[in-house]
Amino acid sequence: MTQASIITIGDELLIGQVIDTNSAWMAQQLNKAGIRVCRRVAVGDVWEEIWTALDEESKHADIILITGGLGPTADDITKPLLCKYFNGKLVVDEAALKNVNYLFELVFKRPVTDRNIKQAEVPDTCKVIQNKRGTAPGMWFEKEGKVYMSMPGVPHEMKGMMTDDVIPMLGRQFQFPHIAHRTLLTFGIGESMLADLLVDFEAALPAHIKMAYLPNYGMVRLRLTSTGVDKVAVENEVDTLFQQLQELVKDYLVTNEDEPMQDVVAKLLQRSNKTVSTAESCTGGYIASLITAKAGSSAYYNGSVVSYSYQAKEDLLGVDKNTLQTLGAVSEQVVIQMAKGALNALHTDYTIAVSGIMGPGGGTDDKPAGTVWVAVGNNEKISTHKFHFRFDRQRNIELTAMNALNLLRKFIIAQQP
């Protein structure tokens, strides 16, 4: 099977100043195309370390994809290094130069500098892949049957180049087997208990099919992966097993697609032509941002009142001042009133209301940090739940959002005939 290795270059990756989202995206695309990614390596802007990484990864993989280090500044050394590594000399690529001039004159509307023009230089031993979204061109090298493809590190430039050119070119160069993935999402069961439930199923899986457990935020994603040459046979076999798997976990099953919780809720709303709103205190707009990250969400989402203060809860959601003062903002009565207020103010079929203490500060003896009340419902019925999370602020916010969306999901399903 054709194997790929991804090398990402940049000191910022090694001091943790940025999170590497590029190589996850690249891995997804390669996998879909039938190429197994066997390794991902990050190295700094250091000549010998990049050189060694090229040497080593060419032993592990047939395709070496490289991102980063192509910028116009002194810390970007990938291009001269590749030039030397592949015994070339730098020459101006006319199409790349035209692109640099076009971008500066018509898009960025800034004068072109010598530094920018240098971006159009490439080693004469590579095939140039034009960058339609930025100034640094891609470079495709071949050596001893292996392909080395260098791309800019700017995510949208790299993504465009991969989709438009690199994946199709790899497809023409190599013979790929078929890879099939099936993913489902469970909620409310731990990894160990799930593994116990699936022990016989897992033991009976054929050797070319792997199952992985991917736990996150109270959920466990299960993934079946099968590889083979005959596409139809691979897909049929994995479909049959995936059916069995769904049946085994049916009490915990959220979705049998590789999609986040918020998209499951979105589909339920779209199918039933219903709308939702949110009233968020402790999640501070995070649930709203998850829902609206999806294009077209305005069809079923009217908005949120992020009521971070008592006054906002009273003024915008009609929460009773007396309830707030006697029971506190983190109470069942307040989330019920918030939910009713959001249904009323935002005119939706369903709503989610959350109020809690995300920490690290703000907790008390009877309401420690991590205490959260969630209400979901419609004009007929409001259902409430209390949670005690015990993590850091970010994780508590994420868990609150996921649990609230899951409660709404179950509420909507329970409403359906």
Add this chain to the structure above:
Amino acid sequence: MTQASIITIGDELLIGQVIDTNSAWMAQQLNKAGIRVCRRVAVGDVWEEIWTALDEESKHADIILITGGLGPTADDITKPLLCKYFNGKLVVDEAALKNVNYLFELVFKRPVTDRNIKQAEVPDTCKVIQNKRGTAPGMWFEKEGKVYMSMPGVPHEMKGMMTDDVIPMLGRQFQFPHIAHRTLLTFGIGESMLADLLVDFEAALPAHIKMAYLPNYGMVRLRLTSTGVDKVAVENEVDTLFQQLQELVKDYLVTNEDEPMQDVVAKLLQRSNKTVSTAESCTGGYIASLITAKAGSSAYYNGSVVSYSYQAKEDLLGVDKNTLQTLGAVSEQVVIQMAKGALNALHTDYTIAVSGIMGPGGGTDDKPAGTVWVAVGNNEKISTHKFHFRFDRQRNIELTAMNALNLLRKFIIAQQP
């Protein structure tokens, strides 16, 4: 200089199903402690590939940190592999077993299974590092002067173990030089123009000080890194150079600390004892979630109206129906009315209002996807700006948020005497 390599294990990293945030965090902590991370490698749940990674990384680094593959399920093979790699045999660790029993009985409130008990087994050739946040213990191995530390992949478990035990233990085992970083953030100048501005400064830097350009979302972060044995000398030298750098970029300088834009705004508000609110259409609560991600934000943030529908704009922010119908939601008049509405409804000193088309759909000839209006202001003055972004939805949302926060930052500074 002591070098570390981070190995992350899991097929999910190689098919791009999860983004590796662990190794960025680990790299940050190691760097702060004076340990240079020279490589980060991700490999799948494949015996030979993990084995090879251990062999190879021990050639590159003195410290090899390993995360992932310690779960209770069949795809988790790291523990038996490490046991074999370090010539040990699996034995039950009594403290780890006690911890598993404690977690299941008192925290998870679920019965302990055999699978969970197996989590307490460790190779007898390691030093066991107890996991206070989960069931899988950490394992510290030493071989030929190198340290190998295996930790669980669950982020909060790994983070706790690193902070409580691993970093202090490494500090006792190795002699570290001093590493100093200074980071500043610029807005409104491209990487190339910045490099031109700094060409003399960069050329004059001593060899042991590196400067890196980290561009992202219309901003460029600049980082100076210095290494040496004498802490005071290292700090003083880098401080002097950092002062010069700040002076050179002063027209674009947002902050001279390594902090996000929203934290700069938060500090300005806290220092002047002022409050802010948001009225978000196209960003759908994302600006609110950025502000409230920070503990203590309720001191200066009252909330947001996420007005995703026309009706929400009218009802909650008092936007005029006629203005919406004649000029459309993405117009200067509407964001001005949204800003005034938010100041009024949320009773804050300042506000941010945004309305735009984030794409990919929803654009028209005169308002293509990426068109955004932003208003920032207070009760005396509202300032508006129109933007044309040309990226994908996620990037357009991020750019809108960053530009809106930057406009508010400038507005607040302009208000100050």
